[in-house]
Amino acid sequence: MIGDAQANGLEGGTYRADLVVVGAGPAGMGTAYYAARLGLDVILLEKEQFPRDRICGDGLLAQTVSEMERLGLGDWLLEEHHGRINGFAVRTKIASFAEALPPDPRGSRGFVVRRREFEPKILERVRASGALFRDGVEVARLLRSPAGAMLGAEARESDSGDSLRFEAPLVAVAAGFGGVDGLVEGGNRGLAAMVVSRQYFADAPDPGGPNGPFPKGYLHVWYTNGIPELGVGYGRIFFLGDGSANVGVAVYGRNLPGEASAREDALRRLHEAFLSRPEVAEMLSSAAPEEPMQRRTFAAGG
DSSP states (O other), X not given: OOOOGGGOEETXXXXXXXXXXXXXXXXXXXXXXXXXXXXXXXXXEESSOSSOOOOSOOEEOHHHHHHHHHTTOHHHHTSTTSEEEOEEEEEOSSOEEEEEOOOOTTOSOEEEOOHHHHHHHHHHHHHHTTOEEEESEEEEEEEEOTTOOEEEEEEEETTTOOEEEEEOSEEEEOOOTTTSTTTSTTTTTTEEEEEEEEEEEESOOOOOSTTSSSOTTEEEEEOOTTSGGGSSEEEEXXXXXXXXXXXEEEEEGGGSOSSHXXXXXXXXXXXXXXXXXXXXXXXXXXXXXXXXXXXXXXXXXX
């Protein structure tokens, strides 16, 4: 082993490790955690500052739940303010149906947990494993020898603008949509940009139960007017255990018109139209927005 990466800052902003991981989403943090547990000296780099908020539906299904349990976070997932996922209620233009979660060898279970809450919990485990975490560091390029061997990565610190060099024989890029372009050959080729809105609502209790049209803990999804016309897309309400709800729409960004500002306006109109649907408005009749509409673009198979 090269030695303790946390103490191995060399002169001139150079660091050495066995493995550099680019991107501190769940995939990158998981990679850093398991590599450090196996005895490698690991540096995990993230261009954004932590803590952060990532726009998504907040749903964790069986595979993710299984990984969280392996990280020792199973009991934390069971805390009451996290929503449970017991099934799906889906509406289309011509039909609707509700089904319990299908059987899964890892257990048919899921949770709704705010992303800004569960990322820091994973990061706690990463730091406890001995990996060094550096946020606010954007990797500019990977370093290779003339023969093509991996040498590490060059990066820039966002606050100071200082150049940094991370030397390692192994680099794992887990930087998400747009994050691998220019770093990995092929970049995000074959992936389409899914544009997602999110708005949290308070005082939005789960309407499911013995006397309701659906059991408690169902994810509510709409494939309805105004969304499929723009390509694959949907609207959603995911209820959390604290009486709040994650509400939003998602469409392929390539199907939204015009420049970035026009696409954001189109997404906002879709979001507002979704909120005005009678069934959605009824579910949120007693709710109050916690925030304005938020948006994010990420990769999806295309």
